[in-house]
Amino acid sequence: MARVTLYLVRHGQTYFNIYNKLQGWSNSPLTAMGIADAKGAGQRLAEIRFAAAYCSDTTRAQQTAAMILAANTLSNQVSPLSSPFFREQFYGSFEGENMNYVWDQVGRPHGLNGFKAIEEKYSIAKAKDLMKEADPFHDAESNDEYWARIDRGFDLIRNNADLDDDDNVLVISHGNTLLSLMERYGQGKFDLSERPANGSVTRLLLDDQQITVLGYNEK
Structure with a gap:
């Protein structure tokens, strides 16, 4: 190419x-x-x-x-x-929800508040996997x-x-x-x-x- x-x-x-x-x-x-x-x-x-x-x-x-x-x-x-x-x-069932609320839901099981805390402890890549885990339908992209x-x-x-x-x-x-x-x-x-x-x-x-x-x- x-x-x-x-x-x-x-x-x-x-x-x-x-x-x-x-x-x-x-x-x-x-x-x-x-x-x-x-x-x-x-x-x-x-x-x-x-x-x-x-x-x-x-x-x-x-x-x-x-x-x-x-x-x-x-x-x-x-x-x-x-x-x-x-x-x-793709954010799965979190599409259209308040961004701060969603990332708190994603991070809370791991003792983290918000996207910044997730990114600092893990990575943006890991945040995708944690969102898929937190999505009740598990439709969010890993x-x-x-x-x-x-x-x-x-x-x-x-x-x-x-x-x-x-x-x-x-x-x-x-x-x-x-x-x-x-x-x-x-x-x-x-x-x-x-x-x-x-x-x-x-x-x-x-x-x-x-x-x-x-x-x-x-x-």
């Missing part, structure tokens, strides 16, 4: 972001600020020529992708490919289930025969996914206590062997 640079943009702010609700496979509309987030990212990336674009099949990601590409006159032949492989982590799906998204890009070395690819991503990528590939170089901002850009170098982080949460 080609060696390409991925520009991962966190979708614009949504109402569930404002309400502090878990929003994985569930969805809520972009706010006025969320539209501004997307348009701002579009302005910052307007001079980047994208050879392809991908996003999850949630409307918040699709709308963000559309606004970024609309501002980019160098990529006017590119249409985003939507796929469930690029969705955020760490292995999550990465099996996300890796299929990267393989979708790797298998794009139209991409050439040094091409740029736009990917609309999600907050916890970006944190998870930094934990897995960031080699401890990035502050994971700071959530990526809506509309921020994270850059990865992707080839057939590995993923290398070039930049995180750039605004």
Whole structure:
């Protein structure tokens, strides 16, 4: 495959972001600020020529992708490919619940209060497994289930025969996914206590062997 640079943009702010609700496979509309987030990212990336674009099949990601590409006159032949492989982590029966409440429920059996305490004692990866354990339906994605799906998204890009070395690819991503990528590939170089901002850009170098982080949460 080609060696390409991925520009991962966190979708614009949504109402569930404002309400502090878990929003994985569930969805809520972009706010006025969320539209501004997307348009701002579009302005910052307007001079980047994208050879392809991908996003999850949630409307918040699709709308963000559309606004970024609309501002980019160098990529006017590119249409985003939507796929469930690029969705955020699935939170199972906790979808749409208050974020602080859920992470307290997840951490309490282990003597921990909240996501930060779980992440500090264990990891973001372990937090996924603990959520699956705490979910009464056990539908929340485990760490292995999550990465099996996300890796299929990267393989979708790797298998794009139209991409050439040094091409740029736009990917609309999600907050916890970006944190998870930094934990897995960031080699401890990035502050994971700071959530990526809506509309921020994270850059990865992707080839057939590995993923290398070039930049995180750039605004």
